[in-house]
Amino acid sequence: MSGLLIIGAGGHGKVLAETAEASGRWTCIAFLDDRHAELNGTLRWPVLGAPAEASRWLGEYDAAAIAVGHSATRLRLLELMRAQGFVVPAIVHPTAWVSSSARLGEGCVVFAQAVIQADAVLGRGVIVNTSASVDHDCRIGDGVHLCPGARLAGEVVVGAASWIGIGSSVIQQISMGAHVTIGAGAAVVDNIEDGCVAVGVPARIIKKQES
Numbered sequence: 001m002s003g004l005l006i007i008g009a010g011g012h013g014k015v016l017a018e019t020a021e022a023s024g025r026w027t028c029i030a031f032l033d034d035r036h037a038e039l040n041g042t043l044r045w046p047v048l049g050a051p052a053e054a055s056r057w058l059g060e061y062d063a064a065a066i067a068v069g070h071s072a073t074r075l076r077l078l079e080l081m082r083a084q085g086f087v088v089p090a091i092v093h094p095t096a097w098v099s100s101s102a103r104l105g106e107g108c109v110v111f112a113q114a115v116i117q118a119d120a121v122l123g124r125g126v127i128v129n130t131s132a133s134v135d136h137d138c139r140i141g142d143g144v145h146l147c148p149g150a151r152l153a154g155e156v157v158v159g160a161a162s163w164i165g166i167g168s169s170v171i172q173q174i175s176m177g178a179h180v181t182i183g184a185g186a187a188v189v190d191n192i193e194d195g196c197v198a199v200g201v202p203a204r205i206i207k208k209q210e211s
């Protein structure tokens with residue numbers, strides 16, 4: 001048993017703290033957040049200070065988790081914490097199902113009732129939010145966020161830093177590029193290139209972000 005420091009004390013951070021508590025792996029959980037002066041005392045867990053001061057707590061806390069929505073920032077902070085000597089483990093809620101043949105990268109979080117099936121491979125800093133599912137043989141890039149209730153069928157590929165909206169569905173063997181955004185409730189039935197935003201049933205591209 002050891003301590004877990006969570007970077008980011010917003011709503012996602014609270015869910016992550018409760019997920020870590022439910023996993024029973026940590027006896028001691030605390031936050032770091034730039035707004036620590038304002039936030040300390042408002043949560044069930046202490047907000048000890050700013051993320052830049054993390055190394056002060058190394059020893060008492062040996063693991064870190066990053067509760068930041070912006071994927072590039074999440075991956076940068078993951079690297080920073082690791083470089084300072086913290087372990088950045090995958091954290092899985094006890095009600096989630098993760099196949100023993102699936103692989104979760106460093107800093108992945110898998111929330112309540114989520115499902116990850118056989119031979120799925122998830123990169124670093126991936127968020128599998130409440131009740132999302134990733135079926136067999138999917139490949140999920142670094143920093144992807146699967147929002148609550150998003151469903152990926154088998155052999156789907158999702159490029160790095162993509163954001164798959166709440167309640168969306170993706171049929172089998174679809175390939176999506178990096179930095180793709182899928183709107184809430186969409187049904188993705190065609191491959192989608194890097195940087196595209198797609199919405200609707202079936203999903204249609206409404207814009208492309210320049211990289």
Ligand SMILES: CC(C)(COP(=O)(O)OP(=O)(O)OC[C@H]1O[C@@H](n2cnc3c(N)ncnc32)[C@H](O)[C@@H]1OP(=O)(O)O)[C@@H](O)C(=O)NCCC(=O)NCCS
Pocket residue numbers: 129147148164165166181182183184185186197198199200206
């Ligand atoms: C797809 C999304 C990112 C687009 O946001 P945006 O770039 O600000 O786009 P806009 O709101 O300007 O909408 C552009 C058009 O797409 C439509 N649209 C937006 N989201 C849509 C959706 N999910 N389904 C269908 N149409 C949608 C809008 O009605 C609008 O249509 P119009 O041009 O005919 O008026 C956003 O609407 C969305 O669905 N986000 C998902 C939120 C989510 O999953 N949250 C969970 C957090 S854990």
